[in-house]
Amino acid sequence: MKLNLKIWRQKNREDKGKMVDYSIDHVSPDMSFLEMLDVLNEQLINKGDDPIAFDHDCREGICGMCSLFINGRAHGPNYGVTTCQLHMRSFKDGDTIFIEPWRAQAFPVIKDLAVDRSAFDRVIQAGGYVSANTGGAQDANCLPVPKENADKAFAAATCIGCGACVATCKNGSAMLFVSAKVSQLALLPQGKAEAQQRVLNMVAQMDAEGFGNCSNTGACEIECPKGISLENIARMNREFMKASILSEK
Amino acid sequence: MSKLNSKIPEGSVDKKWTDYKNHVKLVNPANKRSIDIIVVGTGLAGSSAAASLAEMGYSVKAFCFQDSPRRAHSIAAQGGINAAKNYQNDGDSTYRLFYDTIKGGDYRAREANVHRLAEVSANIIDQCVAQGVPFARDYGGLLDNRSFGGTQVQRTFYAAGQTGQQLLLGAYSALSRQIALGKVKMYNRHEMLDVVVVGGKARGIIARNLVTGEIERHSAHAVLLCSGGYGNVFFLSTNAMGSNVTAAWKAHKRGAFFGNPCFTQIHPTCIPVSGDHQSKLTLMSESLRNDGRIWVPKKKEDAVAIQQGKKLGKDIAEDDRDYYLERRYPAFGNLVPRDVASRAAKERCDAGFGVNATGQAVFLDYAAAIERYGKIEANKHNMTNPTPEQIRAMGKDVVKEKYGNLFDMYKQITGEDPYETPMKIYPAVHYTMGGLWVDYELMTTIPGCYALGEANFSDHGANRLGASALMQGLADGYFVIPYTIGNYLADDIRTGKIPTNTPEFDAAEKAVKDQINFFVNNKGTKSVDYFHKRLGKIMWDKCGMARNEKGLKEAIQEIRQLREEFWKEVRVPGSNDEFNPELEKAGRVADFLELGELMCMDALTREESCGGHFREESQTEEGEAKRDDNRFSFVSAWEYKPDIKDEVLHKEELKFEEIKVVARSYK
Numbered sequence: 026m027k028l029n030l031k032i033w034r035q036k037n038r039e040d041k042g043k044m045v046d047y048s049i050d051h052v053s054p055d056m057s058f059l060e061m062l063d064v065l066n067e068q069l070i071n072k073g074d075d076p077i078a079f080d081h082d083c084r085e086g087i088c089g090m091c092s093l094f095i096n097g098r099a100h101g102p103n104y105g106v107t108t109c110q111l112h113m114r115s116f117k118d119g120d121t122i123f124i125e126p127w128r129a130q131a132f133p134v135i136k137d138l139a140v141d142r143s144a145f146d147r148v149i150q151a152g153g154y155v156s157a158n159t160g161g162a163q164d165a166n167c168l169p170v171p172k173e174n175a176d177k178a179f180a181a182a183t184c185i186g187c188g189a190c191v192a193t194c195k196n197g198s199a200m201l202f203v204s205a206k207v208s209q210l211a212l213l214p215q216g217k218a219e220a221q222q223r224v225l226n227m228v229a230q231m232d233a234e235g236f237g238n239c240s241n242t243g244a245c246e247i248e249c250p251k252g253i254s255l256e257n258i259a260r261m262n263r264e265f266m267k268a269s270i271l272s273e274k
Numbered sequence: 275m276s277k278l279n280s281k282i283p284e285g286s287v288d289k290k291w292t293d294y295k296n297h298v299k300l301v302n303p304a305n306k307r308s309i310d311i312i313v314v315g316t317g318l319a320g321s322s323a324a325a326s327l328a329e330m331g332y333s334v335k336a337f338c339f340q341d342s343p344r345r346a347h348s349i350a351a352q353g354g355i356n357a358a359k360n361y362q363n364d365g366d367s368t369y370r371l372f373y374d375t376i377k378g379g380d381y382r383a384r385e386a387n388v389h390r391l392a393e394v395s396a397n398i399i400d401q402c403v404a405q406g407v408p409f410a411r412d413y414g415g416l417l418d419n420r421s422f423g424g425t426q427v428q429r430t431f432y433a434a435g436q437t438g439q440q441l442l443l444g445a446y447s448a449l450s451r452q453i454a455l456g457k458v459k460m461y462n463r464h465e466m467l468d469v470v471v472v473g474g475k476a477r478g479i480i481a482r483n484l485v486t487g488e489i490e491r492h493s494a495h496a497v498l499l500c501s502g503g504y505g506n507v508f509f510l511s512t513n514a515m516g517s518n519v520t521a522a523w524k525a526h527k528r529g530a531f532f533g534n535p536c537f538t539q540i541h542p543t544c545i546p547v548s549g550d551h552q553s554k555l556t557l558m559s560e561s562l563r564n565d566g567r568i569w570v571p572k573k574k575e576d577a578v579a580i581q582q583g584k585k586l587g588k589d590i591a592e593d594d595r596d597y598y599l600e601r602r603y604p605a606f607g608n609l610v611p612r613d614v615a616s617r618a619a620k621e622r623c624d625a626g627f628g629v630n631a632t633g634q635a636v637f638l639d640y641a642a643a644i645e646r647y648g649k650i651e652a653n654k655h656n657m658t659n660p661t662p663e664q665i666r667a668m669g670k671d672v673v674k675e676k677y678g679n680l681f682d683m684y685k686q687i688t689g690e691d692p693y694e695t696p697m698k699i700y701p702a703v704h705y706t707m708g709g710l711w712v713d714y715e716l717m718t719t720i721p722g723c724y725a726l727g728e729a730n731f732s733d734h735g736a737n738r739l740g741a742s743a744l745m746q747g748l749a750d751g752y753f754v755i756p757y758t759i760g761n762y763l764a765d766d767i768r769t770g771k772i773p774t775n776t777p778e779f780d781a782a783e784k785a786v787k788d789q790i791n792f793f794v795n796n797k798g799t800k801s802v803d804y805f806h807k808r809l810g811k812i813m814w815d816k817c818g819m820a821r822n823e824k825g826l827k828e829a830i831q832e833i834r835q836l837r838e839e840f841w842k843e844v845r846v847p848g849s850n851d852e853f854n855p856e857l858e859k860a861g862r863v864a865d866f867l868e869l870g871e872l873m874c875m876d877a878l879t880r881e882e883s884c885g886g887h888f889r890e891e892s893q894t895e896e897g898e899a900k901r902d903d904n905r906f907s908f909v910s911a912w913e914y915k916p917d918i919k920d921e922v923l924h925k926e927e928l929k930f931e932e933i934k935v936v937a938r939s940y941k
């Protein structure tokens with residue numbers, strides 16, 4: 026099939042950037058979306074043009090590196106998949122496809138379609154862990170965890186840190202991402218000891234990074250490739266309330 | 275005399291590690307603060323090492339080329355992690371894990387290392403649970419296990435099909451905590467491009483900031499390479515697009531010997547290639563072989579009809595199916611080790627029984643498992659007369675719970691629904707057992723330069739068992755290096771900061787800059803991928819699942835020619851002072867083009883079949899691999915010379931004191 030592409034080009038963080046038109050032919054439906062961009066880049070290189078920069082690594086939907094806004098939607102038209110898992114059979118001959126980077130105050134563009142998401146790392150550094158030094162852990166089965174809690178914690182822990190939730194949110198809020206980590210650890214006995222400090226610190230860092238407020242539109246949950254549930258946000262709000270009251274003393 | 279000293283401690287194999295720990299030199303906490311350690315890579319090996327060393331008090335700098343340490347390719351591991359916990363009471367023990375690993379590796383690994391790995395395996399699970407890693411649990415709230423290829427016990431811990439993700443996020447959280455405490459300085463989007471050796475010791479690295487293009491000098495008292503495997507030398511593999519050999523190869527060029535470069539693992543259950551545009555291959559976890567049955571049609575005409583799209587898998591009657599693994603290996607059936615399963619698939623496809631248009635695929639079928647689980651559920655719910663539809667629906671739910679994300683992934687990639695039609699799979703390059711040669715302390719032949727995780731050659735011999743790489747990466751990082759590095763650094767407590775304004779740093783930086791300048795100024799005509807794909811094809815055809823003398827000799831010549839062409843014709847767009855992914859790729863492919871030749875040389879020298887290395891000249895009448903213990907019971911360790919063809923082979927003889935060496939059989 027033949028496609029028209031409108032792709033965001035931006036030389037660096039300071040550059041203003043603009044949409045540029047490209048066309049590409051002989052696209053096979055079995056190609057992944059990123060393979061289609063590979064082919065385009067190969068053509069650009071052969072013509073002596075600058076190829077399009079985009080982030081990607083595992084190409085199997087788990088590293089969270091790929092991050093394209095396709096036709097106005099994070100990770101494209103399908104539900105529950107990352108950009109790298111999107112295949113060209115989801116498009117048809119003659120389509121025009123808009124390809125843009127994540128846009129959010131906390132995610133500045135590095136070049137073209139690649140953005141800086143290190144704000145996420147700093148939020149985790151603020152408290153997204155259990156303080157358990159290596160060595161000295163007790164036998165793993167000394168700490169039974171009810172299956173229901175274990176399963177819920179796991180579901181929250183499957184967040185890949187891609188940032189689609191932030192890019193989708195009209196406020197650029199990171200609530201879904203942050204609440205997934207807070208929830209995982211709040212649901213497990215290991216996380217209890219530090220629960221109060223964790224949620225306060227992570228939320229404070231989230232605000233400091235320039236992520237917006239949550240106005241409960243729920244768009245993040247719909248676009249999240251891993252199906253991270255809004256329940257996590259509700260749980261984080263409860264944890265936050267509890268911690269705020271307790272810390273007032 | 276060989277230059278190799280493996281430093282294996284004296285004593286019986288089960289006492290060596292304990293004795294070692296009792297006598298190893300220590301560094302006191304106050305001194306640790308003034309010692310710097312560089313960790314290249316933040317996968318399981320790197321993150322766990324960086325976090326643990328920082329907790330102990332060392333000053334750590336960690337590097338990764340992705341935009342966050344959490345994205346290292348360990349994240350993609352699906353199936354699980356082994357540990358000798360014997361929670362299932364099925365007869366597992368440290369000894370059995372040790373034995374299975376040595377046997378699985380086809381008697382080409384060091385006993386002492388493997389025993390240590392088995393010993394610390396249980397601590398890994400404890401540590402991960404303490405960090406909040408959400409492993410699968412049963413209804414009593416205790417940890418669940420599954421079985422994996424090459425073993426007869428259930429010792430694999432898992433978190434659905436995302437075990438690597440959960441373990442890495444655990445290690446990443448420990449690392450994040452140390453970053454927040456200021457004990458680890460993290461350098462994301464940085465690529466290490468050389469090791470700096472001062473006075474015979476590794477004292478730093480040269481790295482490129484991938485966003486600004488700046489070339490940086492970093493010094494330390496020790497350098498840990500945790501940079502993963504080099505499967506991408508084949509272009510197509512299950513590795514991430516950025517996985518590379520550069521860190522290890524640069525160390526090799528500075529004096530670190532390369533161990534068993536030809537030992538490559540070809541994984542039996544991957545999604546087949548769909549066309550020329552293919553950029554990588556996707557693994558379907560080995561855990562699928564627990565419940566799935568692998569087959570091809572018995573009759574050639576059925577296979578041909580399927581290849582031409584005239585028949586589907588489900589049209590083939592039960593009696594006309596050849597469950598070839600169950601037929602050839604009744605004791606292990608679909609759970610034979612990976613090398614055996616891969617070769618068996620190739621054998622059937624080469625004989626014309628493949629089941630897709632290219633003839634390069636076999637079926638992995640879940641129909642029987644869905645029915646079996648459905649019946650168990652019906653019993654559980656006291657249903658006396660369930661309809662076949664009810665059974666299927668309940669069975670599907672069980673399969674979904676166990677393997678749902680893998681089935682979804684298959685569907686996204688192929689557009690076919692694996693609950694309804696059998697999956698098609700084919701072997702693909704997955705893991706490299708070879709890597710930098712290290713001694714018992716994980717030190718390479720450059721003093722002060724260590725290699726951990728997939729980047730080293732140790733522990734897996736000629737074939738790695740499933741769920742053992744995660745175990746090894748975390749063992750190296752959490753439980754081995756924290757002890758062994760002290761033995762070296764104890765002599766460095768008075769050294770003080772290592773300066774970076776020395777001739778050694780000047781020279782290393784210059785070499786790095788020269789190469790980058792060459793790339794961006796070369797007026798070539800072909801893209802980096804063009805060369806990478808050609809190299810991959812040579813490697814796959816001639817140094818892949820089956821190898822022979824003639825093919826390997828041809829491959830060496832072809833790679834040499836390709837390399838020459840690369841340096842003349844490669845075109846790298848853009849400049850050196852910006853975010854430039856093509857420039858990154860160019861450097862990596864340059865190194866693969868050298869490594870490829872060494873892999874073929876190693877495969878050529880090893881005139882036996884063992885594990886993943888199958889020399890067609892060395893097989894039994896039934897086509898099984900034939901080892902030659904008299905001539906090849908050694909680790910090959912290659913010493914770099916400026917022309918790859920002159921590299922010198924050193925041999926570390928393998929001594930088996932505990933385990934009797936026998937022909938490996940899974941029949």
Ligand SMILES: Cc1cc2nc3c(=O)[nH]c(=O)nc-3n(C[C@H](O)[C@H](O)[C@H](O)COP(=O)(O)OP(=O)(O)OC[C@H]3O[C@@H](n4cnc5c(N)ncnc54)[C@H](O)[C@@H]3O)c2cc1C
Nearest residue numbers: 315316317318319339348353354466502727728741743744
């Ligand atoms: C799809 C897949 C599934 C797997 N499933 C399993 C499984 O179920 N069980 C199991 O036991 N094993 C499994 N494995 C194998 C296992 O995941 C890997 O062997 C292991 O995770 C490797 O860990 P590592 O820490 O050595 O390297 P990696 O996780 O690959 O990390 C490498 C790190 O090095 C960095 N790096 C590399 N080069 C440079 C450089 N030049 N400069 C700076 N940084 C650099 C990268 O940024 C990265 O942080 C699987 C592998 C794959 C590919």
Ligand code: SF4
Nearest residue numbers: 184185187188190249
């Ligand atoms: S919550 Fe979902 S969308 Fe947000 S970072 Fe995690 S996986 Fe991505």
Ligand code: FES
Nearest residue numbers: 082084089091109
């Ligand atoms: S490239 Fe890893 S999730 Fe898409």
